Amino acid sequence: MLNHGRDIVSIPGPSILPDRVRTALARPMPNIYSGDLLEVSDRLLGRLPGIARTEGHPFVITSNGHGAWQMAIANTLVPGDKVLVLESGRFARLWGEYAAMAGVDVETLDGDYRSPVDPERVHDRLLRDDGSIAAVLVAHTDTSSSVRNDLLAIRAAIDEAGHRALLMVDCIASIACDQFEMDAWRVDVAVSASQKGLMCPPGLALVWAGDRAVERFRSLPLDRPRVAYFDWENRLVPRAFYDTYAGTPPVAHLYALDAALDLIDEEGGLDKVWARHVVLAGAVRAAVEAWSTPGGISFNVESEDHRSNAVTSVLTGEIDAARLSNFCQDELGVTLGIGVANAPDRSFRLGHMGHLNPHMILGTIGAVETALVTMNAPFADSGVAAAAEVIGRSSFTTR
Ligand SMILES: *Cc1c(COP(=O)(O)O)cnc(C)c1O
Numbered sequence: 001m002l003n004h005g006r007d008i009v010s011i012p013g014p015s016i017l018p019d020r021v022r023t024a025l026a027r028p029m030p031n032i033y034s035g036d037l038l039e040v041s042d043r044l045l046g047r048l049p050g051i052a053r054t055e056g057h058p059f060v061i062t063s064n065g066h067g068a069w070q071m072a073i074a075n076t077l078v079p080g081d082k083v084l085v086l087e088s089g090r091f092a093r094l095w096g097e098y099a100a101m102a103g104v105d106v107e108t109l110d111g112d113y114r115s116p117v118d119p120e121r122v123h124d125r126l127l128r129d130d131g132s133i134a135a136v137l138v139a140h141t142d143t144s145s146s147v148r149n150d151l152l153a154i155r156a157a158i159d160e161a162g163h164r165a166l167l168m169v170d171c172i173a174s175i176a177c178d179q180f181e182m183d184a185w186r187v188d189v190a191v192s193a194s195q196k197g198l199m200c201p202p203g204l205a206l207v208w209a210g211d212r213a214v215e216r217f218r219s220l221p222l223d224r225p226r227v228a229y230f231d232w233e234n235r236l237v238p239r240a241f242y243d244t245y246a247g248t249p250p251v252a253h254l255y256a257l258d259a260a261l262d263l264i265d266e267e268g269g270l271d272k273v274w275a276r277h278v279v280l281a282g283a284v285r286a287a288v289e290a291w292s293t294p295g296g297i298s299f300n301v302e303s304e305d306h307r308s309n310a311v312t313s314v315l316t317g318e319i320d321a322a323r324l325s326n327f328c329q330d331e332l333g334v335t336l337g338i339g340v341a342n343a344p345d346r347s348f349r350l351g352h353m354g355h356l357n358p359h360m361i362l363g364t365i366g367a368v369e370t371a372l373v374t375m376n377a378p379f380a381d382s383g384v385a386a387a388a389e390v391i392g393r394s395s396f397t398t399r
Pocket of ligand 1: 013064065066067091139141142143170171172173193196202
């Protein structure tokens with residue numbers, strides 16, 4: 001057994017915790033009515049709009065991403081409203097199921113889990129709408145398929161149809177991994193969570209609301225069913241610090257997220273973080289490309305322009321993906337993400353989000369290649385060599 005060292009979890013979230021985030025989590029509980037915590041909270045709330053590139057309002061909730069979905073629905077939609085869900089994997093559809101449970105009428109533009117949402121179809125559907133669609137729900141990166149959607153094109157499709165639907169985007173896997181510009185792309189509501197690009201444990205969810213979304217919230221009938229904990233009213237205009245978090249703040253997570261945002265600042269801001277993700281994701285894609293061979297490895301997402309920089313879904317053809325993953329975990333100390341929803345036994349996913357450097361990503365790629373060797377599985381060329389080329393020749397390393 002060679003596996004005696006530090007394991008690495010290369011799944012698409014929860015991602016790896018930086019040591020400084022772990023240290024922040026270990027801080028003793030403070031006074032929650034005055035002092036340091038309030039400063040941390042103010043600083044954090046001041047920085048959060050920048051993370052989504054918006055001047056909209058940030059909400060912080062004690063929940064996972066599913067709670068963020070719920071907050072978005074609870075404050076913009078009422079029973080009988082209609083939403084259009086744009087499918088490119090599992091997550092937008094699941095968000096739609098939450099909307100359906102809130103009494104919302106859900107229509108889904110089906111996708112095939114291998115290609116992005118087609119803005120043309122969105123345009124055509126909205127052109128035919130009688131104005132009953134209140135919102136369009138889409139995942140920026142659908143982690144289950146690793147498709148990254150073109151939000152700007154989707155926004156343009158809505159506008160060109162002359163439609164007033166809100167654009168609500170799940171950025172759980174893209175925030176701090178892939179460029180996301182809430183205001184420039186005129187996204188009305190963005191939802192995210194702490195455990196992916198933001199390098200924190202699961203348990204904190206984030207929602208950003210732009211002006212149009214807040215306007216809609218204010219225009220909803222007052223006798224509608226409301227979800228008290230998630231309701232925007234008190235959170236938008238808190239009478240006390242306590243209201244901002246609807247009760248005791250998620251203290252440890254606030255410290256942790258503040259530390260994670262320090263790391264992002266020290267790296268040089270989001271642009272630098274995105275650029276690093278481009279290189280490291282590029283290394284993974286170069287490896288997959290190099291391995292690719294008929295009957296063996298291939299990309300799940302066919303279009304190069306729609307592959308996420310946070311996660312890569314890899315189809316394994318005739319190679320038994322469970323055997324490959326088990327070997328990586330048990331013998332090599334690398335945990336791969338479970339397969340794609342449309343091919344669970346013949347695929348795996350590699351997360352490359354957040355706190356990641358070249359040796360970590362090369363280690364993961366090397367582990368997969370080692371597994372292919374051990375299994376006598378077919379692959380065309382060395383993925384490790386291809387990844388080293390990408391990293392070695394990137395603008396980061398040739399300076
Ligand atoms: C991880 C993820 C989710 C689910 O988040 P939870 O914290 O498990 O609720 C939803 N959407 C996307 C795009 C994700 O990556």
